[in-house]
Amino acid sequence: MTSSKELVEELNRNKAEVSKLRNTLNELDKEKESCFKSREESSKKIRDYIQKIKDNKAKRDSLTQEVKELKLKRGNINKNITPKLSDLGKLRKEKDELLRSLNIRESSPRIKQHIEKLEFKIETEAISFDKEKELMKKIKELKKMQDNASFLDEANKKIRQVSDETRKMTKEANEAHKLIQEKAKQSQVLHEEILKISAEIDKMKVEEEESFKKFSDFKKKFNEVNEQLKDKLKDISMVRLQLDKINFEKKEKKRQEQESFLKSKEEAVNEKIKRREKLTTEDLLVFQKFGRE
Numbered sequence: 398m399t400s401s402k403e404l405v406e407e408l409n410r411n412k413a414e415v416s417k418l419r420n421t422l423n424e425l426d427k428e429k430e431s432c433f434k435s436r437e438e439s440s441k442k443i444r445d446y447i448q449k450i451k452d453n454k455a456k457r458d459s460l461t462q463e464v465k466e467l468k469l470k471r472g473n474i475n476k477n478i479t480p481k482l483s484d485l486g487k488l489r490k491e492k493d494e495l496l497r498s499l500n501i502r503e504s505s506p507r508i509k510q511h512i513e514k515l516e517f518k519i520e521t522e523a524i525s526f527d528k529e530k531e532l533m534k535k536i537k538e539l540k541k542m543q544d545n546a547s548f549l550d551e552a553n554k555k556i557r558q559v560s561d562e563t564r565k566m567t568k569e570a571n572e573a574h575k576l577i578q579e580k581a582k583q584s585q586v587l588h589e590e591i592l593k594i595s596a597e598i599d600k601m602k603v604e605e606e607e608s609f610k611k612f613s614d615f616k617k618k619f620n621e622v623n624e625q626l627k628d629k630l631k632d633i634s635m636v637r638l639q640l641d642k643i644n645f646e647k648k649e650k651k652r653q654e655q656e657s658f659l660k661s662k663e664e665a666v667n668e669k670i671k672r673r674e675k676l677t678t679e680d681l682l683v684f685q686k687f688g689r690e
Contacts, residue, residue, distance in 0.1 A: 401643050408636045411629050418626040425622060429615035436608035439601050446598045453587045453594075460584040464577055471573040474566050481563045488556045512536055 515536050519529055662679075669675075 401640060404636050404640050404643070408633060408640070411633045411636065415626060415629045415633065418622055418629060422619065422622050422626060425615055425619040429612055429619055432608050432612035432615060436605055436612055439605035439608060443598055443601050443605065446594050446601065450591055450594050450598075453591050457584050457587040457591070460580045460587070464580050464584065467573045467577045467580070471570050471577065474570040474573065478563060478566050478570065481559060481566065485556065485559045485563060488552060488559060512540060 515532050518524070519532055524532070
């Protein structure tokens with residue numbers, strides 16, 4: 398049978414081991430929670446990065462659609478510019494042919510000024526009949542020239558109109574081209590940022606997995622040490638039960654011995670009383686113990 402001394406020594410050893418296990422458990426718990434926190438931080442960053450990629454993709458897709466629409470617009474403008482330039486070339490060629498055929502050297506307003514000047518001269522100056530006849534002939538030629546010049550004015554008007562339309566369309570095409578370049582550049586910047594963030598996500602996923610692995614390892618060790626601690630606490634409880642039993646048995650034995658001793662004393666006191674002997678203080682105490690007077 399195990400002695401009280403051995404049980405106390407075993408109890409102290411178990412207490413020391415329990416203290417050591419609790420310290421180890423606390424350290425493991427700190428490491429475990431640190432890894433869990435690190436994993437949560439990585440997970441949050443990954444979620445934030447994924448949301449940023451979604452936002453950037455939405456912006457990039459919007460820009461891509463705008464570029465597509467602008468290219469279509471530019472294509473339609475360029476498509477319409479080609480016949481306009483062809484018309485402009487034809488009009489200029491027709492004007493040149495008209496200038497050669499009509500031998501026109503001045504514009505219609507200038508010719509009109511010459512006619513008005515000659516008519517004013519005829520009306521206001523005293524000139525001979527031959528001179529008047531000569532001036533009238535000149536006026537007639539100028540009027541014919543003026544009629545021909547009106548065809549030239551119409552041709553110039555058409556040239557200006559087509560030229561203005563062409564310039565306007567060219568300006569719109571250039572503006573569309575400029576916007577295409579700007580939006581394509583913005584789209585490229587977003588695309589490069591998406592690639593950069595994707596690489597960062599891959600990196601964060603590795604860190605997340607490493608943190609989770611460490612967390613799982615520390616959790617496993619924590620559970621193992623916790624089981625060891627439970628076993629040691631059970632051992633302590635069993636040792637204490639044994640010590641309590643031994644202490645109880647010792648107390649019970651001592652109580653019985655005292656009861657037996659007092660019983661013998663009581664009998665001795667009763668004998669003294671029967672013999673009418675003088676009782677001592679100790680005898681009176683024994684007498685009092687058993688409720689005698």
